[in-house]
Amino acid sequence: MSEKSASSSTSAVVDAVPGGEAIHGALYRYGLGVLFAANVFGAGSVYILADAGANFAFSLLWVLPLAFLIDIALHDMSARLAVADEPLADYIVDAVPIGGRALVIAISLMSALWAVSNYAVAGAALAWLLPGLDNVIVGIVLAGGTGIAIVQLKVYDRIEAAIAAAVFAVFGSYGLLLAGLDVPWQSVAAGLQPALNSDIGYLTTVIALLGTTVYWPNFFIQSSIQPTKEWTDVWKYRRDNAAGIATTLLIGSFVMIVSAVTLAQGDMTLTGPGQPLADIIGQGALLVFMIAVFLASITSATGTLFGAGFMIPQSMGAHTVFGDFRFRRTVIGLITVSAATALPLLVYTGFGPVEMAIIMPAVNGAIGLPVTVFALIGAVNRFYDIEWYENAAFVAAGLVLLIGSATTIQSLYETIVGIL
Template sequence: MSRPLGENGLYDRGKSDGRRRDRLFERHPWLRHPLSSLGPGLITGVADDDPSGIATYSQAGAAFGFGLLWTMPLAYPLMSAVQELTARLGRVTGMGLAANIRRVFPPLVLQALVLLLLMANIFNIAADVAAMGEAAELVLGFNRHLMTVLFVTATLLLQVLVPYHRYVFYLKWLTFSLLAYVAVLFVVHVDWGMAVRETLLPHFSFDGTAAMMIVGIFGTTISPYLFFWQASEEVEDMRGRPALVDAPGEARAELARIRWDTWSGMLYSDATSYFIILATAVTLHPAGITQIDTAAEAASALRPLAGPFAETVFALGILGVGMIGVPVLAGSGGYALCEAMGWTWGLERQAGDARAFYGVIAISVLLAVILQYLPINPMHALVWSAVANGMVAVPLLVALVVLVTRKSVMGDFIPSRTLIWLTIAAAVVMGIASIATIIDAVPWNLVSSAAHWRHQ
């Protein structure tokens, strides 16, 4: 093919470059508007840093200082690979995660996984809305329980009354609330040299407490509800277009968009998580505050150490990400149960057309409001919900790998070995940490007594 000639018979490099760019944009249309192309991956990433996540990361920084900063660089490729696989599964098959599990696994497996998801989600929502109410009381001075009811009402109305394509627009704007945790670091002194050293070459004692904290971090970073949410959101975004197994011509551009959306969203989430651990590591840990009881207490503890600005910004961040995290938690449960049962679902549908779907969302949130009035330590509930998520995620990751490696499910779009092995690595890391947590929790005096009794 001849190159285009310009004036004086010279090759017109500008035209050649322009045509090359046109071909690039034709193959990857999302490159024309990379920010507007961010969607399910970005929202999933920010929802990953819900108040439960904030509490877990804050506790990690307060208890271990710089000791657990290394978990975030390790988590990034693992969480990104997992979420890309779930997104691919949804877009390639045109069905969510639960619907695909239903196709391949026995009904008992699906029922057990969905039940565990719903239970974990309800407790997680309860802890999240309680933290949001406390943060609002901290910033605005209003009663926390009143603010909790207002937040719950607002999230329900948004999901029921606003179509998904509009609703997602507001969720995207709320993602900026994560920048609050970066702002905190501008008002405190950070030894960046030590932070980098501890990130790359960590020094901490690995015991049961550390194991529980690690599984909590990975549990809130690689959470089961995010798997169901992102797969179903890809289906929502299809808006009547065929699945990639039926329209392979669209695959190259769509899979490239999914990769950009997911890895960018996860990077935003992972970096913010790192900054939350760092913020509490340089403020609360040196001051001897190694145990915090609520997410709002993590914010208020910053006041004497970093000033009222840091406290306010930290609390506002809790409110912003909570307004994303709670709908994602409730919505993922609705997706999972309705797909499992074969019921009509979708945030793009009217409430009258998907009564069961919106009913699951409403019941989940209302049960969560009731649970927050129980005499349970909110911070402990948040951290333990993250630990539970970490344990539930292991069998789900195994199921995900089985699904995406089956030609009967993915057709010609089985993912690369790199994505699959990263997902297996995520399951192994979380499985090992979960086992270490369980072993530490076992009363070994009873075990040794039982062994002695058997010997006799």
């Protein structure tokens, strides 16, 4: 079955249920934003946000609105590439005649670090949820198998949407908790004022937050999505992007604020971010939280690799579309590699699942993100006549990320060495 016929048959099923036509319309308008949001709001985001709140209170809230502005600017560039049907990976290979292909493959493999951490967390969550299992290694194998099954079913766009809705419902409940907590709103407001200090943990958390919220594989996905979405109006992409990014960062702020109020300083644990839910709602909420962590890890790990599903075939000169054989072969191969990589990291290093969830986005934020940003700037200027003020905004976003990477790479290295 082709991708188009699979999507059509899924649409027919959706339209057959009460309100199905409205659901289908919403998925068509905002499905890409939901996919991007699901990629962002994986295990890394949950634990990074909770860790930032617990250990730095409200002092890192300023990173979230900054991430929103940067994300909007970068998605605007990749949306224009989508309208022109000019994938970003094709541009990099063409613009860098010597080493361009290797660069695309290298950063696509780097994106698999997200999947490594997500499968590690998914395996740990599954071991927690199934007491009879009680084996993170087996849990990782099962989680990887689940990801492969989602890809092979060819209906993962609908699965992602359904799971993302459930995940957002669970983590969105942190917003309801704010009504019952004594939140020092003046301190929250103060935390929105940008500030940096030289503390290693603080700097690592800054780049981790940017790395997990300004999610660079999404830009490669979006620039390659035109044959699937068939949108030729950039405003459709902008509407979709804005809804997904705003929802993700709003929920992220809920998690950070609740964690700042309720969690103690120290190393983050697997169930730590869910403890506020359990304390206020009851222990059953912890079970729901862990299910949400498992689902979020699976969807984020799989959806993140969709970027590589485009990038690697494109770097080889192949034209690929969402869900075709080359795409699925690449994603399934990287799922297998990612799950297999998580196993020795857990067994032979000091990394635990939560440490991976915090560090891997930081690595991508420090290296893969700046490369992607300046490639986007070059690509959009090749195919469009960009106004000077737009370029100024794009370059400003790139410089913020480049400077952030330069100032935090040493602290990130020291953090990794400390864990190892």
